[in-house]
Amino acid sequence: MTHLFFDLDNTLWDFDTNSRTVLQNLFNANNFEKRLGVGFAEFHEYYYKKNDELWHLYYFNKIKKEELRYKRFYDTFLNFGLNDLRLSRSIAEDYVKISPYSKHLMPGCIELLDELSVKYHLHIITNGFAEVQNIKIDNCGLRNYFKHIIISEEHGMTKPHVDIFRLGERLANTTSDKCIMIGDNWVSDIEGAIGAGWKAVYFGQTPKAEHPDISSVNSLPELRKIL
Numbered sequence: 001m002t003h004l005f006f007d008l009d010n011t012l013w014d015f016d017t018n019s020r021t022v023l024q025n026l027f028n029a030n031n032f033e034k035r036l037g038v039g040f041a042e043f044h045e046y047y048y049k050k051n052d053e054l055w056h057l058y059y060f061n062k063i064k065k066e067e068l069r070y071k072r073f074y075d076t077f078l079n080f081g082l083n084d085l086r087l088s089r090s091i092a093e094d095y096v097k098i099s100p101y102s103k104h105l106m107p108g109c110i111e112l113l114d115e116l117s118v119k120y121h122l123h124i125i126t127n128g129f130a131e132v133q134n135i136k137i138d139n140c141g142l143r144n145y146f147k148h149i150i151i152s153e154e155h156g157m158t159k160p161h162v163d164i165f166r167l168g169e170r171l172a173n174t175t176s177d178k179c180i181m182i183g184d185n186w187v188s189d190i191e192g193a194i195g196a197g198w199k200a201v202y203f204g205q206t207p208k209a210e211h212p213d214i215s216s217v218n219s220l221p222e223l224r225k226i227l
């Protein structure tokens with residue numbers, strides 16, 4: 001039997017929609033339009049870019065978790081002329097507390113898991129913080145579909161490193177030729193899986209390279225066609 005390993009954010013759990021909604025609510029509640037002199041769209045665009053940069057540094061052990069969490073807000077506020085460390089820390093705390101309770105899943109998620117769980121062993125490998133990822137998984141009723149849920153922080157290793165894929169094989173008690181990774185991040189999910197000798201399904205518009213072991217889909221329901 002084949003083992004399907006899913007990424008969580010933006011593969012099962014609609015991170016972009018959930019995060020954007022929480023940020024918009026915090027933006028409105030704190031009257032940032034007036035305080036920063038900027039509309040939400042522009043604020044969000046800058047935050048998104050900054051968040052990406054800081055995650056990158058976190059992956060390479062250049063910054064710690066706490067720094068990542070407040071600095072994405074501190075730098076964004078600073079960009080719009082507000083230098084306020086205390087506010088940044090407090091908004092960062094609110095964001096981390098509220099956002100994992102958001103419930104938007106990628107379209108067709110539950111229906112697909114209902115079907116696939118009959119034919120395959122399902123697992124998750126996610127890069128993220130344990131307390132955050134566990135809330136998302138429980139709050140959206142995802143936990144029972146998966147045999148093993150591997151959260152990078154709990155094991156001190158992140159995708160795309162081959163070790164986390166080997167850990168998946170060991171826990172699932174299987175071999176690399178029976179594993180398929182499904183995810184939206186080309187480097188962590190797809191290159192990582194291929195590097196471990198797995199097959200991979202890229203969840204995204206255009207695959208970044210041709211490879212006999214890489215397929216791609218634009219939506220979760222499309223997975224039915226290739227599995």
Ligand SMILES: [Mg+2]
Binds near residue numbers: 007008011183184185
């Ligand atoms: Mg993802």
